[in-house]
Amino acid sequence: MRKGSYNRLWRWHFYAALCITPLLITLTLSGIGYLFYTNIENKAYSDLFFGQSSQIERLTIDEGIGKARELNPDYTVSKVIVLDDPYNTRLTMTNGEGDQKYVFLDDNYQVVGSQRAEFTFSNVMRQIHSSLFVGGTVVNYLVELAACWAVFLLLTGIYMTFRGKVLKNRQNPTKPQKNKKWHAIIGTIVAVPMLVIIFTGLPWSAVMGDIIYNASQKYPVIGTPLLKQQPPASDRSEIPWATRKEEPPASSEHGGHHGSMPGMSTTPEDDSYRIGVQQLLGRIEESSIAKPYAIIYPAGEDGVFTVSKSSNTGITGLDVSPYDEVTAYFDQYSGAFISKVGYDDYGILAKWFTWGIPLHEGHLFGWPNQLINLIVCLAFLFVIFWGFKTWLSRKKAGGFSAPPAASSGLSIGFIVFMALLGIIMPLFGLSLLAVVLIEGIRYLMIRKA
Incomplete structure (x- = not known):
């Protein structure tokens, strides 16, 4: 690229950093918090995760679920999370307004206690990291846009480092x-590690995430295998990313719709008859x-019934190795195994x-993954800090001291570079149109003056 392109990249790098730094700091700090959510929650919620009820009578899991319903009459059970010892079983319960709470059952399936889902440490960190705890389409786009421009900052930073010979030893710098x-x-x-972290997080993003997932669904040979039926309407956040929007098969029709059948239980959520969770556990073990x-x-x-390991x-306590991922479907009336999709598929x-x-979240290979991600995040914060320190050290009193404007036209290299980033990251490409419009207006104003 010509010197004019260098100045233009430097100028865009500078203004992009000024605009998105508050978001990048927020995303990085919340990401650090999320890295250690399991360690923090194991300590903070130990009474719920590992505690015992004062009631020592042994119940079946269906009786325990029934007690949880009695204690929370405005809520219905949507999920049962069965964990390895020493973790307690966890129920996800939802009311008519969409509020969720987690209810914990000990090894006797007695109710230990409950917590509001939205205020758990992991959910708070996740909400801040993905939607600044505000939510909404605009905020989700803003978070994704910050990640896209962070990619631009990293790539242009590498270019300017070597093109501008910044690493060259100087006498009396x-x-x-x-x-x-x-x-x-x-x-x-x-x-490089920061780019890996950013791109492994983009599957959850609003625009690029949908593009990636739709491509995964449209082309099963590179993505996920397709199942034929319509997906259920319930929230399925525990299902693996690769099968989250799959269309699970429907249960077959049974006489249990109209009359009692052995082993089936009636629940307040649905007046039809379905197999009890206790029996379903047996079918899951058989599978x-x-x-x-x-x-x-x-x-x-x-x-x-959808049974998921992710x-x-x-x-x-619920994460497993990628090799062990599976999403299986069981008939809700007979409990018969229907089909499953695993990692090999x-x-x-x-x-x-x-x-x-899981590499992005820091639990793919245990504490070393957490440590590496922590170091990368702290180093990224250091880069942000030193970037502003660099600007302030050369900033003239009373002036903004922005990098000089490019004196020449756009080079082919600059256009190709920006076009490629815009194609890879569509939301970034759309934001470029706004930048071009602002630059065009600025150019016309300067020319007129």
């Missing part, structure tokens, strides 16, 4: 030169599905993100 060198050194070191797993209740009369649940794209998401 000035303070701004020293600051710029440190900013460049740490930025160059952290760039060689080991703990931990989540059981998602059928969404309607033709729905199925590498990216966001639930303390995924295409290369689904497999990549099945590994990438």
